[in-house]
Amino acid sequence: MEWIVSLYRHELIVFAMVLARVGGMIAAAPLGAARSWSVPFRLTAAVALALLLTPICSQSFEPTELPYDPPQFLLAAASELALGVVFGLAIAMLMAGAKLAGQIVANLL
Template sequence: MEWLEAMLLTKVAVFALVLCRIGALVATAPLFKLETVPVTVRGLLAVTLSMLVMPLYAHLSYTSPWNLLAFGSLMLNEVLIGALLGLGMQMLFTGVQITGQIISHMSGMSLAEISSPEFDGSATVFTQIFHYTTMAVFVALGGHRMVMAALLDTFEWAPPGHGTFGDSFAQVMVNILQQSFVLGIRAAAPVMVALFLSTLLLGLISRTLPQINVLAVGFGLNSMLTIGAILVTLGGAAWLFQEPIVATLEELQSTVVPISAEAGG
């Protein structure tokens, strides 16, 4: 019965490696990692997808399941690959927080913060508006399916236990972070320009009509101008964040490269 035990252990090892890669993505990718999604649902999704993928690689064999240290390193590598795709996409959408923070501070409405489990703390109203808008666009475009498909595609050239990061990993992550920052600035640019012109106008008024209380007038004017500008430009901001989704996924996929069977165990 030793052959049966060895075969079952090998199949369990393959399933564990597949589950590590898929589970890491489900735990870190946009939409999947929302605090409003129960952990049970996310766990069931990861296990179900792993059960569907595992039979495709059931023929693989490993000498390392009996070596806990070596097999643990393989599992860690799979977790890092899945987390790479999830966190890479999550980094792209962090520009939304930049947009909300810039608009809140420039409009003087940064004190309007409410507790949000999505940000693990308090967040401004504008940050949450842009966050939920971009998430809605992400779902409408099928971004959650594209992210999952991108992960499943990595199994084609980097099977479980035989994948690692390429030399371009660090550069790709820096590019995504830079792109996220640029997207945040571009999304906030119309409101920033409107508030700048408003501040300039209030400065001219205060010089010509010093009897007017500029602080009292300016806060109301900036609030109305901010809300109006957001209503006009919110669709454009959502369009900005949908453009780089496919390109970012392709860049992240390019960082996952196969390794030799000897290196994989």
């Protein structure tokens, strides 16, 4: 089992980073009815999106750029999670602005 982890260490770290960012985005973004989605469904959606995006993201990272030490990894994962939450909140603000613009246009007509 240890040889599998050592063989795919690069991909596992990239997957964890992508999962942290996508998870933060899904947790904060109001995509459709995302607030009414159950927690297992949100988790499944985050893992599925991370699995889809990991091959794309792993090509853009050199193995020397990734954090292999546990403290550095936790710090990098926390920063990815925070960045995902910021992206999710930015999407929420854009959606609220579009909703407000629609209400203003509806009141003018």
